[in-house]
Amino acid sequence: MTAPALLDADLRDLNTLHLAARATRLQPVDDAADLPALTDALRQRDERVLVLGGGSNIVFASDFSGTVLQMRTRGIEVLARNDDSVLVAVAAGENWHDWVNHALDQGWHGLENLALIPGTVGAAPVQNIGAYGVELVDRLERVEAWDMQDRCWLDLTLADCAMGYRDSVFKHRLAGRAIIARVVFRLSLTPAVQAGYADLQRELLARGIAAPGPHDVFDAVCAVRRAKLPDPAVIGNAGSFFRNPVLSAVAAANLLASHPGAPHYPAADGSVKFAAAWFIDQCGWKGKRRGDAGVHDRQALVLVNHGRASASQLLALAVDIQASVRERFGVDLEPEPVIVG
Incomplete structure (x- = not known):
C-alpha cells in the first residue's frame, strides 16, 4: 500500500546535486496500481505534478509548487x-x-x-x-x-x-x-560483449583480459566510471551536465578542419557526435570552482556541488561554460538534466 503524503517536503536529499528545494507535497508511490486514484485527486485540485525517481538527472532551480510523486515501486x-x-x-x-x-x-x-x-x-x-x-x-x-x-x-x-x-x-x-x-x-541468454570503447579497452588490457566476458565488462565499466566520475553520496552532482553535441557531416568537417584533435564518433545517419567534455576542458574549465559550485577535476562534463551551492550559482556557471564553448568552437552545448523552476 502506498504511504501517505508528506507536506512541505524537503527535497535536498532526494536530488543527487543536493540542492536546497521544497515541495508543497511529496507523495510516495509504492504500488503502480495506485497511480489512477492518486493522479485523479491531483487533477481535481488542479495541482502541478512532478515524477521523481532517484533524483540523479534533475536540477531544482526553485521550490516546487505542487506534488512530487516519488516512484518507489519494486519488482x-x-x-x-x-x-x-x-x-x-x-x-x-x-x-x-x-x-x-x-x-x-x-x-x-x-x-x-x-x-x-x-x-x-x-x-x-x-x-x-x-x-x-x-x-x-x-x-x-x-x-x-x-x-x-x-x-x-x-x-x-x-x-x-x-x-x-x-x-x-x-x-x-x-x-x-x-x-x-x-x-x-x-x-x-548468450553473452554479447561490447568492448569497443577506448576507455573500456584500456581498462580491460590493464587487467590482462584480451577476450572479455560479460562480468569482465561489468567490472571494467564500474572501474572506469569510479575513476572518472564523482560519487553523489560524497560530492553532489547530476552526472553529465551537458549532452555530447551532434553535428551534421558538413559542420563536423568544418570543425575538424580547424580542430583536428577533437574526439568524435561518426553516426549511422552521417552525423557526428563530439565529446562535450573535450570542448569544456579546452576552454580551461576542468577543476574550476566558484564558491561551492564547480567543475569536477577529473571529468569536465560534470558540474558539482561542493557543499552549499545554490541552483542559481550552478546554473550561472553552466551558462558561462556554454558561452565560452560557443565563442571558441561555435558549438552549442545543451544541458542534459531536467531543470525544474
Whole structure:
C-alpha cells in the first residue's frame, strides 16, 4: 500500500546535486496500481505534478509548487523465455545499477555497459540512457505507463517510444502526462560483449583480459566510471551536465578542419557526435570552482556541488561554460538534466 503524503517536503536529499528545494507535497508511490486514484485527486485540485525517481538527472532551480510523486515501486518479473533471450519486466522504482547487477547474476546479458549509471529503471527510457557503446534502445522491448491526461494505461512499443540520443517520446508528446510504471527488457541468454570503447579497452588490457566476458565488462565499466566520475553520496552532482553535441557531416568537417584533435564518433545517419567534455576542458574549465559550485577535476562534463551551492550559482556557471564553448568552437552545448523552476 502506498504511504501517505508528506507536506512541505524537503527535497535536498532526494536530488543527487543536493540542492536546497521544497515541495508543497511529496507523495510516495509504492504500488503502480495506485497511480489512477492518486493522479485523479491531483487533477481535481488542479495541482502541478512532478515524477521523481532517484533524483540523479534533475536540477531544482526553485521550490516546487505542487506534488512530487516519488516512484518507489519494486519488482522483477520474467514474462517469457526462449532458447536465445528472456523478456523481463522491471518496476520503475528499482535502482538501475542493482537491476543491471541482478540481470548479470541471472545470466541475462546486454546491460553490462550500462553499469553504475545512477537513478531508477523508470527514468532510463526518458533519457534513453547510454554508455560505452550501448544505449537503452538496444535492449528495450516496451514501456508500461499511466497517462494522466487520457486516464488510461499505455503499452508502448519500442517504436512508440521514439528514442533518439538522450531523447524519447517522454520528453515530447508524453511529457508531463505519462508516468512510467514498468520497463520491459529483452536480454540475451548468450553473452554479447561490447568492448569497443577506448576507455573500456584500456581498462580491460590493464587487467590482462584480451577476450572479455560479460562480468569482465561489468567490472571494467564500474572501474572506469569510479575513476572518472564523482560519487553523489560524497560530492553532489547530476552526472553529465551537458549532452555530447551532434553535428551534421558538413559542420563536423568544418570543425575538424580547424580542430583536428577533437574526439568524435561518426553516426549511422552521417552525423557526428563530439565529446562535450573535450570542448569544456579546452576552454580551461576542468577543476574550476566558484564558491561551492564547480567543475569536477577529473571529468569536465560534470558540474558539482561542493557543499552549499545554490541552483542559481550552478546554473550561472553552466551558462558561462556554454558561452565560452560557443565563442571558441561555435558549438552549442545543451544541458542534459531536467531543470525544474
